[in-house]
Amino acid sequence: MDLFNQFDETVLTVSEITDSVKKTLERSFSGLKIVGEISNFKAHFSGHWYFTLKDANAQISCTMWRGFNSKVFFTPQDGMKVIVNGSITVYPPRGNYQIDVKSMKVAGEGELQAAFEKLKRKLSDEGLFDEELKQPIPKFPTKIGIVTAIDSAAYRDMVSVASRRYPLVELIVASSRVQGEGAAEEIAQNIKLLDSQKDIDLIIIGRGGGSLEDLWAFNEEIVALSLFECRTPVISGVGHEIDFTIADFVADLRAPTPTAAMELATPDQAEIFGFISDFSYTSTNNIFSVIDYHKEDIESILTSYGFRAYDSVIRNKSQMLDNLIYRMQNGTDQLIDKFKNDLEKNMNLLESHNVEKILKKGFALVKQDESFILRAKDFDAKKKTKLKFFDNEIKIN
């Protein structure tokens, strides 16, 4: 049908013309690439995105359905310049046309940087980075929650750091995609999940290094908010030293890398062992010096005047005793000498009475029954009698 030639005669209904426009536009404008700046961005709770693409002189409505927008690694922000891929569709109930966006990418790295700066400023204004809200990191955590990809090098590094530094710790891992589709949502969910566990002392969120695009999930507002609401202290360790993410600013402590995050989270067992052996050494020294101190105390009491006075009393008494003993000894010796003298005198006397000496002079003794007869009245003439001379004994009868 040639609309223009038959314009005068043909009357079309609104639906008919709209349908005609829809067919014409949708056939002619499919598989387009369009560059423009996002405005009026709205993420509906259904998961679909609605926004406007514009440049200096024109604008066009866009829709991006959930199945497609989940593959976009970043959440678009107003003012962000993007390149979209899609087709024109017409929505008859409103009589408007729009782009049905199938994919989206930033028009340049600078766009992400700009988005980052913008979100950073916004969240900073909202107080999400306030230093006074930062929670202290426990020194000796019992359980550490980890949000990262369980099959990543970052995860393995964190486990090995924990094993080396503080093997007493228990690691609770909530594995997440950390880049691409749905990563930000998963990270946010896992932060909440770990936070809801009552006994986790500390949470680490981390991933290894990568491009700004790779790390983008950590620059998303949804992650920032979940960190802000998290009651458990959080250490972020995302990328390399030079990479700063929004998550780093909201976290209670920023570590330059996942490895460093685990280092900040755990005490070093070498230091603890050092402390223990230090204790053993100094305390043993201390207890000895306490004992020595008391010994000195006792010694000073023993050498005090009171004790010395007592000592000298003993010494005096002992001297007296020695004196007495000396005197006694002396007395005994004199007595013994006297006895000796007496004995000698008696011995001499005895000597002078010696019978043998008298016999030698020529006297003889009368002997009866083997006894000497000293007086005449004791003599019995009938008995056998012997005479004892000095030189011999003779029988008389």
Place this chain on the structure above:
Amino acid sequence: MSTKKISFEDSLHRLKEISELLEDENTGLEESIKLYEEGVKLAKKCYTTLDQAEVKIKELKKDLENNIE
């Protein structure tokens, strides 16, 4: 209250406290000896605990799909 096992951190704190008390001249001889005995036991316990420890790992999973939206 039940006799809850004191945590590793508490043990280390107690050890620090004991070492300070042992340095304090006002702590008496008997008290010092008691503290020293306690400290040596505690130090031994801490050492063994740490020496024999091995990192425990648990994976926490939740049906995330149900939580999105």
